[in-house]
Amino acid sequence: TIERTLSIIKPDAVAGNHIGEIYRRFETAGLEIIAARMMHLSQDQAESFYAVHRERPFFSALVNFMISGPVLVQVLEGDEAIRKNRDIMGATNPAEAAAGTIRHDLAETVDANAVHGSDAPETAREEIAFFFGDDELHSRR
Numbered sequence: 001t002i003e004r005t006l007s008i009i010k011p012d013a014v015a016g017n018h019i020g021e022i023y024r025r026f027e028t029a030g031l032e033i034i035a036a037r038m039m040h041l042s043q044d045q046a047e048s049f050y051a052v053h054r055e056r057p058f059f060s061a062l063v064n065f066m067i068s069g070p071v072l073v074q075v076l077e078g079d080e081a082i083r084k085n086r087d088i089m090g091a092t093n094p095a096e097a098a099a100g101t102i103r104h105d106l107a108e109t110v111d112a113n114a115v116h117g118s119d120a121p122e123t124a125r126e127e128i129a130f131f132f133g134d135d136e137l138h139s140r141r
Ligand code: CMP
Pocket: 053, 058, 062, 092, 110, 111, 112, 113, 115, 116, 117
C-alpha cells in the first residue's frame, strides 16, 4: 500500500550536519520526499504538534528541545512509508535502537533522537495537515 508519513529532522541532526545522510537513507529505502520545509518552530507550534504528549513528564523538555534550533519537516511517500520510515529511524531511545538505524548511528539521547516519524495512518494524516496544504504535496505518482 502506498502511504504518506510526516518526518521531522530534529534540531540535533540539523546542527550535526546530517540532513543529507538522512535524506540518502530515505531515498535508498525507496521513500520519495514530496514536500519539505526548514523552520524554527515556535513554542506554540511545538506544543500543539506534540499535544498528545501534554500530560507526559517529558513534555516540557521535548518542547524546549524542539524549539532549540531549526528543524527540517518533510512528507515521505512510498510503499508502506509509515512502517518503512519507523524501521529506518530505529527505536525512540537511541540506546535501544538497532545498528544501522538513524537513531543508533546519529543520535545520543531520547530527546535528541535525530528524527520524528508518524506512527499510524491517522496520525500521519493529522501531522501532514499540521505542516502542509494539499497543494504543497508534490507526489510524482
Ligand atoms: P518523537 O517520535 O518525536 O515523539 C515524542 C518524543 O518525545 C520522542 O520522539 C522522544 O524524542 C521524546 N521523549 C522523551 N522522553 C520520552 C519517553 N520516555 N518516551 C517516549 N518519548 C520520549
